[in-house]
Amino acid sequence: MSADYLHHLLLPKLLLGAIGTIAILSLVFRENKLYRLFEHVFLGLATGYGLATTWTQVLRPKWWDPMVGGGEWIWILAAPLGLMFYGVYTKKFAWMARLIFGLYFGLAAGTVFQGFAEEYVPQIRASFKPLIAHGAVTAAMAVNNWIFVIILICVLVYFFFAFEQNSAVIKRSASAGRVMLMIAFGAIFGSTIMIREALLIDRIRFLLIEWLQLGHIFR
Amino acid sequence: MEHASDHWSIGIFVAVLSIIILYKIVTAQRGKPPTIRRIAGLNAIDEAVGRATEMGRPILMVPGIGGLDIPALQALNIFGYIGRSVARFGNRTILAVADPQLVGVGEEVIRDAYTSAGRPELFNAEDVRFLSDRQFAFASGVAGVIEREKVAASFLMGAFFAESLIIAEVGQRVGAIQVAATNQFTQLPFFIATCDYVLLGDEFYAASAYLSKNPTLLGSIVGQDYAKLLILIVVILGTLSACGVLMLPAGHVHDLLQRFMDLFKS
Numbered sequence: 001m002s003a004d005y006l007h008h009l010l011l012p013k014l015l016l017g018a019i020g021t022i023a024i025l026s027l028v029f030r031e032n033k034l035y036r037l038f039e040h041v042f043l044g045l046a047t048g049y050g051l052a053t054t055w056t057q058v059l060r061p062k063w064w065d066p067m068v069g070g071g072e073w074i075w076i077l078a079a080p081l082g083l084m085f086y087g088v089y090t091k092k093f094a095w096m097a098r099l100i101f102g103l104y105f106g107l108a109a110g111t112v113f114q115g116f117a118e119e120y121v122p123q124i125r126a127s128f129k130p131l132i133a134h135g136a137v138t139a140a141m142a143v144n145n146w147i148f149v150i151i152l153i154c155v156l157v158y159f160f161f162a163f164e165q166n167s168a169v170i171k172r173s174a175s176a177g178r179v180m181l182m183i184a185f186g187a188i189f190g191s192t193i194m195i196r197e198a199l200l201i202d203r204i205r206f207l208l209i210e211w212l213q214l215g216h217i218f219r
Numbered sequence: 220m221e222h223a224s225d226h227w228s229i230g231i232f233v234a235v236l237s238i239i240i241l242y243k244i245v246t247a248q249r250g251k252p253p254t255i256r257r258i259a260g261l262n263a264i265d266e267a268v269g270r271a272t273e274m275g276r277p278i279l280m281v282p283g284i285g286g287l288d289i290p291a292l293q294a295l296n297i298f299g300y301i302g303r304s305v306a307r308f309g310n311r312t313i314l315a316v317a318d319p320q321l322v323g324v325g326e327e328v329i330r331d332a333y334t335s336a337g338r339p340e341l342f343n344a345e346d347v348r349f350l351s352d353r354q355f356a357f358a359s360g361v362a363g364v365i366e367r368e369k370v371a372a373s374f375l376m377g378a379f380f381a382e383s384l385i386i387a388e389v390g391q392r393v394g395a396i397q398v399a400a401t402n403q404f405t406q407l408p409f410f411i412a413t414c415d416y417v418l419l420g421d422e423f424y425a426a427s428a429y430l431s432k433n434p435t436l437l438g439s440i441v442g443q444d445y446a447k448l449l450i451l452i453v454v455i456l457g458t459l460s461a462c463g464v465l466m467l468p469a470g471h472v473h474d475l476l477q478r479f480m481d482l483f484k485s
Contacts, residue, residue: 039362042359043360045356047351050352050353088323088324097323101324108289121229121232124453124457125457125480125485128457128461130458132462149458156450159447161255161440161441162253165256189409
């Protein structure tokens with residue numbers, strides 16, 4: 001082992017990255033002290049990082065700079081509003097927290113209306129599909145559209161809760177809807193596992209090629 | 220960004236759906252609360268709590284990583300019910316949260332559960348834990364809690380993303396009975412693969428209403444069912460219109476059907 005190689009292995013950035021990766025992955029075998037140490041390091045770093053990004057990406061550019069740099073002192077009013085959230089920790093000021101939480105929920109509920117129009121209405125429009133082979137619609141497309149509409153109806157029926165599924169037709173439609181959902185979930189599972197494998201491969205690549213420099217073996 | 224007001228027809232459609240839901244909420248609050256069908260996965264909750272008590276190991280609850288949003292509040296609603304059940308058996312509840320805002324709310328929910336079950340002395344504020352607001356740091360924290368505490372049951376309900384499989388897999392490894400529910404369609408396959416029971420999509424919200432017996436929530440679920448029925452009718456009419464537009468020659472009927480389809484064009 002050359003001195004250069006040893007120097008490379010012991011570079012703090014790479015060494016810590018490698019030990020951290022091995023420590024976190026070691027949970028696959030069992031919970032151990034190394035995992036526990038790096039779990040807490042990870043949590044601590046993440047909290048510190050979160051705090052820093054809250055300041056650098058939110059508070060400073062959107063609140064402090066416009067206020068202090070831009071003279072928009074109206075933003076000072078956001079400070080007491082934000083502080084009201086902390087009222088939850090004292091009995092005396094708990095009412096303040098309830099007030100701001102209520103406002104927060106109201107705002108969140110309001111955005112749901114917009115979200116519905118943006119997300120679901122285009123889906124409803126996209127489900128208007130011709131079921132007959134005619135003109136530009138080929139027989140294969142018509143069959144595809146039939147499958148789509150049947151699955152859509154069955155899945156929607158499955159998600160009715162106010163009505164008891166007593167009728168045989170409704171019961172069978174709901175069961176078919178559940179089966180269709182499971183098939184869809186299977187497809188999602190397969191494709192997402194591939195993405196997860198890519199993440200694992202990236203970590204293994206870091207360990208074997210970047211850190212241990214064993215790239216020549218895999219060429 | 221699209222607004223409902225950009226297309227008056229879409230705005231009216233959203234308003235009609237909202238009015239249906241509001242009407243059902245108001246009638247449920249004033250009259251007899253409506254009933255909804257029982258969801259199969261709910262039986263698992265009592266089973267999980269009972270098993271944890273027999274084993275003398277704690278129960279873990281995770282309201283997702285979405286912050287103080289609707290799925291997290293629905294999850295806390297369900298956790299309140301589970302917490303009462305756990306408290307009655309004198310067992311321990313651990314609540315792991317990823318959003319600082321949820322610490323106070325979650326603490327209140329669990330404390331209320333223990334108090335209403337007549338066991339306030341069993342509530343331990345240390346068991347409501349903020350781990351991290353970073354996705355994978357939170358996942359590693361929850362994995363550590365599951366392994367160290369050897370939880371007997373874990374309830375994963377709320378908005379979950381890529382960390383869902385990491386958390387649920389560790390739970391499965393320690394032999395915990397797991398019940399999951401999420402509104403995130405893409406994470407359901409992972410919960411189905413690793414958990415004992417999974418509430419799919421809307422079942423999550425229905426479960427919250429069913430367990431709490433809250434007339435507002437029950438009315439909302441019934442209202443949403445009627446809204447879904449309306450959407451189903453619109454889809455059928457739209458499909459028939461698409462067939463008509465394709466088959467019929469240009470004329471009044473053709474234009475009328477096309478206009479109906481365009482009402483939902485964004």
